[in-house]
Amino acid sequence: MKPFEFLRKLASRYLLGNLIAMALVVVAVCLGVRYGLDIYTHHGEKIMIPDVRRKSFSDASYLLEDAKLKVVVSDTGYVPGLPPDCILEQTPTSGEYVKSGHIVYLVVNATSTPTLTVPDVIDNSSLREAMAKLSAMGFKLTQPQYIDGEREWVYGITVKGRHVSAGDKVSVNDYITIQVGNGQRDSTEMVNYTDAPEPEYDMEQEEESGDVDEFHEVTGPEQ
Structure with a gap:
C-alpha cells in the first residue's frame, strides 16, 4: 500500500468517527470517576451530630435519622434514677462533623434492674476473702453481723433479712x-463429754510385784 492511500484511509469518516467516539468514552470515564467518587464518598458534606444523651431512645432515633445518620445500640447500662431506654452515652460525641450515613453508637439505660450472682463464699472463706470477692463483683456491703462460731469465718449472707445461697440473684x-463468727462457741451447742476409763485393779499382778501391804490384826486386852 502506498503512503498516499494509507493517509486517505486514515482520514476517512469512518475511522475518524471511531477515534472521536473512543476519545469521548475516555473523557466520560474520567469525569465519571472524578465526580462519581465525590458523590459516593459525600465529598464536602458535613453533618453535625446532635446531642441525644438523656433523651429517650425513640426521640434520639428520630433526631439522628432525620439528620441522615444511622443508629446502632452498642450496649446497655444502668443508672439509678434515669428512666428505662434513656440514652447514657453516644459515639461519636455531639458536635462532631460526619457524612450522611455515618453510624452513631448508643448506650441505653436498662429496662430492668441488673442482678449479680452470689458466689460460693458461704462456709468456704474468711471474712476478708469474702469481702474482697464480693466488692470486686460490684456488691454493696453493710457492716458484718457477728454470730457465735469460728472467728472471722463466713457462715451466711443475708439480703433484707433473708438468707441467700451461692447462685442466687441479687439486685445491684x-x-x-x-454473717461471720465472733470466735465464741454457741451456748446452745450440745457437747458430749466422755469419762476417761478407770484402770482395772489386778490383785494377782500386785502380789507378784511384791508391793502388797501386810496388815497385822491388833487385839485389845483380855477382860
Whole structure:
C-alpha cells in the first residue's frame, strides 16, 4: 500500500468517527470517576451530630435519622434514677462533623434492674476473702453481723433479712450482710463429754510385784 492511500484511509469518516467516539468514552470515564467518587464518598458534606444523651431512645432515633445518620445500640447500662431506654452515652460525641450515613453508637439505660450472682463464699472463706470477692463483683456491703462460731469465718449472707445461697440473684441496688463468727462457741451447742476409763485393779499382778501391804490384826486386852 502506498503512503498516499494509507493517509486517505486514515482520514476517512469512518475511522475518524471511531477515534472521536473512543476519545469521548475516555473523557466520560474520567469525569465519571472524578465526580462519581465525590458523590459516593459525600465529598464536602458535613453533618453535625446532635446531642441525644438523656433523651429517650425513640426521640434520639428520630433526631439522628432525620439528620441522615444511622443508629446502632452498642450496649446497655444502668443508672439509678434515669428512666428505662434513656440514652447514657453516644459515639461519636455531639458536635462532631460526619457524612450522611455515618453510624452513631448508643448506650441505653436498662429496662430492668441488673442482678449479680452470689458466689460460693458461704462456709468456704474468711471474712476478708469474702469481702474482697464480693466488692470486686460490684456488691454493696453493710457492716458484718457477728454470730457465735469460728472467728472471722463466713457462715451466711443475708439480703433484707433473708438468707441467700451461692447462685442466687441479687439486685445491684440491694445491700448484703455477711454473717461471720465472733470466735465464741454457741451456748446452745450440745457437747458430749466422755469419762476417761478407770484402770482395772489386778490383785494377782500386785502380789507378784511384791508391793502388797501386810496388815497385822491388833487385839485389845483380855477382860
